[in-house]
Amino acid sequence: MHKVIVTPEEVKKIAKLAYLKLADSEVELFAGQFTETVDVINQLNEIDTSEVAATYQVTGLSNITREDIVDTTRILPQETALREAIQTHEGFFVVPRII
């Protein structure tokens, strides 16, 4: 298995996908550490999984549903819902302009 080198450019691209702003020093640091981590992860290729299905959850449960009824006891009053927001305006959350 060839060694995968994660470049600073790749780290920048991933950071953009993850909506994280990184300092230049962090980009360099993470690129080096990523290479190290991917090395460990690539050891998994030593295990043959060609005939094994993936397991995404271990509960053995499926299609757990509930009645489509609003539980009024769980509705937050507007004041409470907005309480932790950095910026609000007349009962709304203020979000950054995106277009």
Next chain:
Amino acid sequence: MKQLHELTIAEVHEGYRKGDFTCVDLVRHFLNRIEKYNPKLNIFLALNDQALIQAVAVDREIAEKGITRDLLGIPMAIKDNFLTIGISTTASSNILKGFMPQYESSVTGKLLAAGAIFLGKTNMDSFAHGSSTETSDFGPTLNPWNTKRLPGGSSGGSAAAISAQLATAALGSETAGSIRQPAAWCGVTGFKPSYGRASRYGVIAMASSTDSPGPLARTITDTALITKVVSGRDPLDATTSPKEVENYPQLLGKKDLSGVKIGLVKEYLLPTMREDVKQLILDAADKLRSLGATVEEVSLMDPKYAIGTYAVISRSEISSNLARFDGIRYGNKRDTFCPETKRRILLGTYTLSAGYYDAYYKKAEAIRTKMIDQFAEIFKTYDAVIGAVSPGPALLVGATKNQPMFGEMEDVLLEQSSIAGLTSASVPCGFVDSLPIGLQITCNQFQEKKALMIADCYQQNTNFNLFPDLNITL
């Protein structure tokens, strides 16, 4: 005569019944200890300013009705990733600094309904990303046995709270090892219920496919009672199991382990492990034999593969779960995440991104299947498997520096059981260099009663359940 901070849950209740002390006495005693020791140990991040008022109400209830609730008047320390109304909840992160939850987590709600009193919220690795509490944005917790050392993590504050005797019991959570490993490093008892046994609703998410709330306490008996209280199906968490919750405390107290078959995992005696740590595990196996159990070597996949598997699964889920922190509805901006959190989000984004999803994420989830199958095969013959909790005792403060996979490496012996959703106890099994070592007793999914029963019998017949003298260690 025992002091108030040295009592188990049953002993506290006995004291209340006899009128030896009141709940106000007990809560005040712990608050005084916290005031005295917390500045040095950094265990509690926030205190419940209503604790004494709640204690007054408990005393009134006891006078009127007696003790009719499981945890009535039991002072508890709660890990800071459980949402608690009225007590700031930050998951030890700057992004949630000062956050006051709008609703209560299901598990803490059940503890409150059972009568528990929360003393405060405990330090942890930021967003539970680590096994040291060193990634906390509010500084590491120090190990009460030796303040040059770490308590482990991520539930390090909760483990240290029990070890330093600043609460009767504590609540923690595991994604892979975060209850058991700090319990081992601090020399206390921790219990990880199966995935889906206790609700994740209102627990700040790390990896949703393995996150499991559970207790840390002075004894297995106490963890059994708390597990009973917090377990059960929750309509607010669709992954909770509808299986009936057994009355775990009543199933304890077995005098011997005759008929019990235990597997000693060969691969968990790592080649790199200190000989004296290995010896303690072999001694524990002998102890279990002397109690009547059959203990034989069993084999699992090399745990080195668990590191990569867990890293991919957990970091992928982290990248998805932590996308919600947008700094709009609550919390600060994303640039306030600590480096460890950023590192995990980034790697998870990478392993889930186009072109890498199959190679990493799907591959890891296929290996998870193999791990589950291996355990299933072993549990056809054996009731439990045992091994060390951690490769060694508590490491020095600063150990995580330049270790981008510290958490995954330290939990190498715990990841397989977490990935498979199993239940497992961590009990003290001896000391090396005056630092505690923990034994894991791991059973099949929803076999809580077996894990608790074996761990209880072991604990009742050993003398490793010790607490440091803070006048000496601090």
